[in-house]
Amino acid sequence: MSEVNIHPEFQKRMIHQLGKVDYQQFELALSEDSPTTIRLNPFKIENCPFEGKEIAWSQHGFSLEKRPAFTLDPLFHAGAYYVQEASSVFISEVLRQLQVPKGIFLDLAAAPGGKSTLLSTYLSQDGLLVANEVIQSRNQILKENLIKWGLGNSIVTQNDPAHFQDLEGFFDLVLIDAPCSGEGMFRKDLEARKEWSPDHVRLCAGRQQRILDQAGGLVKGGGYLIYSTCTFNEQENEEMIRFLTSEFAYESVRIELNPDWQIEESTVQTEEGTFFGYRFYPHRVEGEGFFISVLKRPEDAFSMEPKKKKDFKHQFLKLVDEKTCLSLDEELGFENSQYYLLNDSYFRFPEMWKTHLEQVIHSLNIRYFGTEIGKKQKTEWIPSHDWAVSILPKKGFSTQEISLEEALEFLRKNDQELNLKESGWVLLTFQNLPIGWVKNLGNRINNYYPKEWRIRNL
Template identity: 65%
Template structure:
């Protein structure tokens, strides 16, 4: 049974689109949406079978039908992320502007779609802070960052206000703002019941509070990207007016292919004409989405990371550069790592970002960062699941490639049946994608897949 669109929403959209176009809009919003994924180029470069590339996303694809992602081991290995197609337009923004690969912040990051996109764009050349204010959602974000595996991300769990000491610190700030969710009316019909004009006003008020902080975090020449999954101007174009009244920004215009049917809107301000980009479900194969981009002036403030002579943190212990280099040599990693200890476990980031990371840890509540390598017992390493899913080398370990039914047993945290299995630590893979570790003790097998991640459904 379909849920009708709220009458106030219908009235506003008829005014916004016109009666004739509104009919096309309403018809589209009551049809099934297309399933889309974005592949992880550091793990899987092949296009999925029976798929169509999303024109504005280099690694985005529409699928002909929605499979059971839970029962696909490649999904658990981080080979791709299930992401709504319209929001992948962020990829086109980054590439068309050729945004420098430096220090990025995703301020409202969970569950991780845009963060994993930013992580792939940055690669080994940049560092990302993926923040989520709600603790339970921050845990989901952490899991998705670990599965993506690039090791260039710090996951934090903070309110935007906690970022006040970091004004002018980031080269790009993305805010996918919590909103009234009008763009999800097709994908999630229950969202229609939660919508009201008052809820739109409440969301706009929350967005202003977030953007009042976010607008100051961008360094000189850096970019601010603001997006929502709503259609109304109150949460979209009016936010451009708010931002430009509070902060000094320059307009940024994104090139569009007319065949994409993305609507460009304009907002006149004292600082010039600013641009927004609207995705309507009757015009594009995607959900409702709005995004705008603006740039900080060249003479704006820049906060340098500085140098901390004697790094001190309540939980983290810095490993000396010399010892960090020794660990890299021992494990066969590139000699570019900086390590930190949390209790007995070692974490690795690229040493280039050491000063930035240490400054961030002085102000943020850290949930994860870099790649957790594992623990060291005497001369042996107890490898972590995070290391298995990372793109770092796993030299010196036996590897066993599993068939799909064996991989699913492993992901259910059962012991897969493997003939002639070597003893010791073994990295298990599926289609050459690492899934995790097992240890063959001879008389029994220990499955080290995280208990809280295990698959609970059957075929």
């Protein structure tokens, strides 16, 4: 349990928002331990590997009885699940209820990747996700988490929202999980409590308004915009919906709520009509504080379809010709792939989204896309770790199941002796999930787990 140390002005605002009696329960919840929740990757695992119960609004989300040491679980490193706060998993219920068409989605402020992996799961092999994060260090974490998730249906970009101006009307869904004052994280983040002030709220609201002003036009006709924060105040929530609808044409969307969920619906009165927001309070739900609102772009709003370019030209990327792509697909056991070369390494991308990728490449700063397969030396592949943890087939490679102790030594990138049945490249698995490559040279075994991802000694 954590000590509750709350700014008097925040306390005053929340008493006004909740009432004195309800506020007491709210403040009490802030002193309790945060629940631990995960969301499964249904492409890799079917059942929750820990004791817990299903999150009410998520088919793949689970609240755990106790917090495991995730760093020491090979399934975590294999992308079998993502440790994600329960309230934000509600986005999956929004997508389910609205049956949002699977097209091209944008997660504008995507790091560390919880909501991006959720969107990637929903899109499956039928859609494309652009996951953007402007801060470089956070972008690296986002990239790592999407690689581990392994679906290969994403592009990672590193851009300020202002850089998206050439992609107006391009996206079927835009998620803006806006940087905020973090009131909803007070239970688990003591720094957020210390940093809170009315001035900080105003600063965040100004930043959110700038983001919405730059991103409001990115949704195509008939598409959806999801706005969310991890804060409670109206300045960063309802006022942002009023601003958005004053600048761009949007229609109201209402989400059905089960009363047992204890999610609070709020209404936002605008000149365009009544819009809706949804608040998650930590004393009512088994999650942290959260706000979400969903809006729909009118069908007659501008929509941009990417145009096929005759010749693909890029400073670093080389397009692989159609005949070679078909040959690689047959060799690797893939289907409907477009390949690109970057520093002699092959990247596989879904062929159906090739034109969209090339449009994005010419507009934004790309950090990763699809799945890196690896380099090819004559007839032998030097496979990438990304391919190992992807859901793509690994045709022609031998696999070997290893123990928990062996898996942890591999993930620490320590030298070890493994009783390997085959020589050459071997894909190691833990509980039948790939965790990475080793190469058996007979007299030694080379560990190809990425150095920057290795587990530090624990």
